[in-house]
Amino acid sequence: MKHLTLLSLLSLLLLPAAAAENKPNILFLFADDWGRYASILRESEGPGTINDVVETPNFDRIAREGVFFRNAHVSAPSCTPCRSALLTGQHFWRTNTGSILRGAVWDATIPSYPLLLQEAGYHIGYTHKVWGPGTPANSPFTREQAFAKRGGRFNQFSQVATKAVADGTPFETIKAELLEESRGNFADFLDARKGEGPWCYWFGPTNVHRKWIKGSGKALWGIDPDALKGKMPPFLPDVPEVRQDLADYFGEIKAWDAGIGALLAELEKRGEKDNTLVVISGDHGAPGFPHGKCNLYGFGTNVCLSITGPGVKGGRIVDDFASLTDLAPTFLEAAGLKAPEETTGRSLWPTLRSEKAGLVDETRTRVFTGRERHVEIARSDYTPYPQRAIRTADHVLIVNFRPDRYPMGDPYLLDSSGTPSVEDLENETRITLPDEDSGPTKAWLVGVRDTPEWKKHFDWVYGKRPKYELYDLRKDPHETTNLADEPAYAEVKAKLERELMDVLTKTGDPRLIEDGKFFETPPMAGPLKDEREFWKQKGPKGKGGKAKEKGKTE
DSSP states (O other), X not given: OHHHHHHHHHHHHHSOHHHHHSOOEXXXXXXXXXXXXXXXXXXXXXXXXGGGSOOOHHHHHHHHHSEEEEEEEOSSSSHHHXXXXXXXXXXXXXXXXXXXXXXXXXXXXXXXXXXXXXXXXOEEEEEEXXXXXXOOTTSSSOGGGBOOTTOOGGGGHHHHHHHHHHTTOOHHHHHHHHHHHHHHHHHHHHHTOOTTOOEEEEEEOOTTSSOOOTTHHHHHHXXXXXXGTTTSOTTSOXXXXXXHHHHHHHHHHHHHHHHHHHHHHHHHXXXXXXXXXXXXXXXXXXXXXXXXXXXXXXXXXXXXXXXXXXXXXXXXXXXXXXXXXXXXXXXXXXXXXXXXXXXXXXXXXXXXXXXXXXXXXXXOOEEEEEEOOSSTTSSTTOOOOOEEEEEESSEEEEEESOTTSOTTOOOTTTTSSSOOOHHHHHHOGGGSSTTSOOSHHHHHHHHTTTSTTTXXXXXXXXXXXXXXXXXXXXXXXXXXXXXXXXGGGHHHHHHHHHHHHHHHHHTTOGGGSGGGHHHHSOOOSTTHHHHHHHHHHHSTTSOOSOOOOOOOOO
16 A cells, blocks of 8 residues: 555645645446436437437536536446446556456555545545445455445335335335435435545445336336337337336436435535535446447447536536546546556546537547456356457447357357246346346347347347447447448558557557457456356256346346
């Protein structure tokens, strides 16, 4: 920890005294699996998209007060590597085993913004998920900094609310109870502050993560699945089962938005809003849907991001490309600290202080994303699915380093003698295509995989992919037509690949070293032993059939 202290002290000495004395509070609201879905997007997208059905009034209000980034992307569309990158301000591939999900171990030698803020006098804390699975004692937040004694039922919003309503409790009553738990946890954090120093709080609910209650979007929130008819992106089948699943997801987003409102109300009641930087985002796209979570398509990496507070010139929607790795240096600069030398993210303050809309910072025209390992047992040999991508306003180039592998994991039971039930497919991710969370959409697609109408679609979203994927985003915003082999796009492809590989090389991506040996070697610690034993009995060499084990994936 000594090197962190020296970095912090040096940073304070290098910046003006006034900057160090006037430190804003930082309220970071970060939802599991919440991508680029918000009603504010209707203003820039126009009608006819799935955002027509999303309602996020609290997020919209705060975003309008500040700066809303239309082109914000995660470093990796998987919870743990995304958060590792965010906490350290570095590309996910630079965070050691923090760059994977299963088997990840936090590397305490890498500077992280919470500890740097704490050493600079900030009171820090969190409620619910920060880095995970779980928050080990050596991660940027310790369990002692958790504030959740009021309860964590908000994380199972639709489950708790559905049961309460069935038992006769009015929805508005149980909703108020769950919001009061979240507000109370935040209040406890504020009350624990010693003196009048600045604070940094992370609110990380997981209700938007699978699983939620089927039909809860309409039953609890009045979201009509049929309102999505004719508005679904091409990779999502426009059928009742998928529309209902998406409507239920949007119901959890509406609950998340209500949670935003509860914390903002507490902040305003205490008179601290004017000196608080409010940052709201999520860690990747929709879980359990094709092209979403664990994919480098825009549906998987593009997220909402708004920043509001002191020093921010608000009332703007900007087109600057932002990576969530940029948040760490942004937070540190707000606190009067210089980002550590190894940081690859860049502070967003030049854009935040500007009064321009559209493209503000002309150097922010691209973003780099990637992926390695998500679910450890996604493939029978425990290998990852390595991808890297470069995205601009006009094009995205995705490099799939191992095109011989299935991107969402092996179809373990699709050809086995055992046939999983629909209930199994909706609830047990590990049965098939494990890198995509279980749920009604995947279950429906697996069920129709051999029908003449849907076989081609199933193969498109779940089948093997070529080494290169190139999409013209101006003509094809949903990334449906791969142009990588088209002669007319050869120059674009070559230019983007050179730029991507140059960044990977300069930043020391292990994927380019010894044929990716670091990522290709499966970690053996912790819960992975149990997962290997599970697949020894249930996997591709086992009997298949109905799985007995239920669980939630990260």
